[in-house]
Amino acid sequence: MIRDITIGQYYPVDSPIHRLDPRTKLIGTLTFIISLFLFKSIAGYLVATAFLVTVIRLSKVPFKFMVRGLKAILLILIIAMLFNVLLIRDGNVLFDKWFIRITDQGLYTAAFMAVRLTYLVIGSSVMTLTTTPNDLTDGLESVLGPLKKIHIPVHEIAMMMSIALRFIPILLEETDKIMKAQIARGADFENGNLIQKAKNMVPLLVPLFISAFRRADDLAMAMEARCYHGGEGRTKMKPLHYGKNDAGAFVFLLIYLAAILAAKQFWIIV
């Protein structure tokens, strides 16, 4: 169950998307996410869908693997849709009883928003599935580099992120292990009411926290033993550089943006 979270999990295959510079993928993902909120027309959705499908195809990551990440946000998705359906009162009334009034406008908004959120999650999953956490934070550090001028500790933030990302699978595995060990001792994590469930979590959470602290301690020690002292003067083992593919990717991204903006203009036609 906890293995369903795909964010922060790398899927190792060789594809054009995998080979892109992490900065390209970061900028691309950010652009894609912003673009999702630029339009309201069906044409815009078609363009975004086409873009997403192309990228997924190119990435060679099975679609099933991406959808798994959606399970984690299913609840948020449902709540957000419900609010939209129930609270938007404009448009033609389709159903009206007691305090519930459902309008066509509400349904449209809810559906569009659901699609937007889904695309947002899938879009970010594509990035994390095709980029190793190390590459990702290297890219982030490089993209955010200019912020160092205004004294934002970019390197430290990137390092913290890469450590956090690196530890997600480890802690998941650890959770799985401790969970199994406690189930073997008769623990029950599934039944009972909310308070009981929360209480039943104690045998899982205490060992997990202890192990997280222990790991943090060990890691800090290991870093100090290797003379880590922050980003100043630190060189990279694999410096980032843009290649031919990245140029192609940026052109593709620009075409996509243009298409989205065009779709926004002509939304009345479709």
Next chain:
Amino acid sequence: MSVLKVEHVNYIYGAETAYEIQALKDVSLEIPKGQFVGLIGHTGSGKSTLIQHLNGLIRATSGHIYFQGQDIYGAHYNMKELRSQVGLVFQYPEHQLFEIDVLSDVCYGPKNQGLTREEAEKRAREALRMVGVSEEFYGHSPFELSGGQKRRVAIAGVLAMKPEVLILDEPTAGLDPKGRDDILDQIAKLHQESGLTVILVSHSMEDIAKYVDRIIVMNQGAVMFDAAPKEVFRHYKELEQVGLAAPQVTYIMHRLKERGMDVDTDATTVEEAKEAIVSAWKKKHDSAGNRCENV
């Protein structure tokens, strides 16, 4: 009658992802009541996966497992009951400790079985005595104890549930030689005194050679050998090929034999080796002496 019976079990990890691995390949086993079994294999050979099948933590992709004759995948089978009957001590079990004191931690299992506080405490005291944790520690936080003591407490946590079968996954990993011998001796004693069925997982032949009645060797998800220790060690060359080793004594005995000394190569412990060498020496000298007399 066998306590546990495994029939043609296959298991695939991460089915339908990029990480798909067949962890178990057609594993069949039968474990009689009261036996002391050693389960040996290299890292990734499937031994940890196999033992998690035995108490239903992992469900086999195909195949059947019977506990005391009952199919654990049957429609109305009580998994919770199975887990208290087949006690599983994981690798580094001290990582599962969570309570404020040693005694309450050991009580966790029995309390989950539905026992009252008093009964649970009685069981806990008994279990702690069995693993050799002295009474002065009962009120301490489990996190204050030394590594070896933590591990004993964790093992007691499973023993307190009074299982029929006790499975230990590398109970000596990360302990110093003395801690290792202490724990193994304690387990052997437990097995002798209570007639418990014990499955001991390890990757070191040396550790378990002198304790177990039977060794099951796993390699790449399949059972490679399943026999008495002496018999398994005869295949020491094949064992080496899969990254395992026979006890050092086995090597010495084979080396001596190669050099023309008529020793019993089945000796597995230092004690047995001593006997074998002494008797071979005597035999040689006796025959030499006889020859002298004949001349």
